[in-house]
Amino acid sequence: MTRVDFNLLTALDALLTERSVTAAARRLDLSVSAMSRTLMRLRAATGDRLLIQAGRSLVLTPYAEQLSQRVPALVRETEALLSRPEHRFDVATLERSFAVRAGEGFIDVLGAALMERISRAAPRVQLRFVPKPDWDAQPLRDGTIDLEIGTVRTSAPEIMTRLLFRDRYVGVCRPDHPILRGLGVSVERWLEFGHVLAARSGEASNAVDVALADCGMQRRITMVVPSFTSAMQVARRSDLLAVIPHSCVGNAFAPDHAAANGLQWFELPVSTVAFNVSSIWHPRVDHDPAHRWLRAEILAVCVAASPPAADSVSA
Structure with a gap:
């Protein structure tokens, strides 16, 4: 040639x-x-x-x-x-569907606010939330999903992340639950009741149970469900107590989310470590201007939803 x-x-x-x-x-x-x-x-x-x-x-x-x-x-x-991609990127004319893997809590509490913000800037963009059965990085690698939102639990060395906010665990129960009688919730009183555990992969404990074990204590888990939203609904209709991220309680966009779901939240009587909720993606899309724009929009919504302490959305 x-x-x-x-x-x-x-x-x-x-x-x-x-x-x-x-x-x-x-x-x-x-x-x-x-x-x-x-x-x-x-x-x-x-x-x-x-x-x-x-x-x-x-x-x-x-x-x-x-x-x-x-x-x-x-x-x-x-x-x-x-030319460089950003030189020809126009968000107003962007026509694209993004597959996002996120927990039900994020979708319930922030999904509408995020979509409203995105629609104003890019009316032809679609967000397609997909189930999050585990933390496997392969869907990010092969492009099955564009972005994940949650805790980072992969050992894949190339995966890139950006902190969205810090979260912590709290307890929830129905508003007329006996545990709410009196002043505060003691650990002894808390352990008297059965608990519903949210475990995406079916594990029998979480960070709260690890903290209890360190103190020589154990709660009685009578039901295991695959999501925090399921645990909330079970707690709403029973005497079982649930542990959920504080972000599921509500935020600036949904200040009464817990109450709207027939729940009362309370601080746990056992100390647990706060955890990070991040956006997670593969390096192959790191410089894609549309993907960078989406990540910025998600971060902006998370920041707007919460004070600096970052009680925002669930993993």
Whole structure:
């Protein structure tokens, strides 16, 4: 394949548009002699004289007239193809569907606010939330999902993350539950009741149970469900107690989320470590302007939903 100097395409565009070697040289910030040499190279490459002297000006040959209809668009397309992605990114015209893996708590509490914000800027963007059965990084690697929101529980070394907020665990029960009688909730009183455990992968304990074990205590788990929202609904309709992220209680967009779901929340009588909720993605999309924009929108919603202490949404 013959090597082609694509700089000639830009020079040809200038010559066909300006119809003057001097004006074309000025447009491309070249000397007149350099542009004259370029015209000679173009004539050799195309086999056509392209520009012909007509009195004091130059006129296009018939072949050059044909080229003048095609070259400008071709130059613009080539420039766009070889430019940085952000230079051709327009969020207002973005038409794309993003697959996001997130817990039900995030969708329930922040999904509507996020979609409202995104729709204002990019009305043709779709968010497609998908189930989160585990923390496997493979869907991020193969592009099955574009982004994950939650706690980072993968050992995949290449995965990239951005902290969205810090969260902590609290207890919930129905508003007329016996445990709410009296002042405060003691650990002894808390352990008298049965508990519903939210465990996505079916494990029999979580960070709260680890903290209890360190103190030589254990709660009685009588039901295991796959999500925090399921645990909330069970607690709403029974004497079972549930442990959920504080973010599920509510935020600036849904200040009475727990009450609206028929629940009363309380601080746990056992100390647990706060945890990070992050956006998680694969490096292959790190510089994609549309993906970067989506990550920024999610972060902005999380920041707006909570005070600096970052009690926001569930993992």
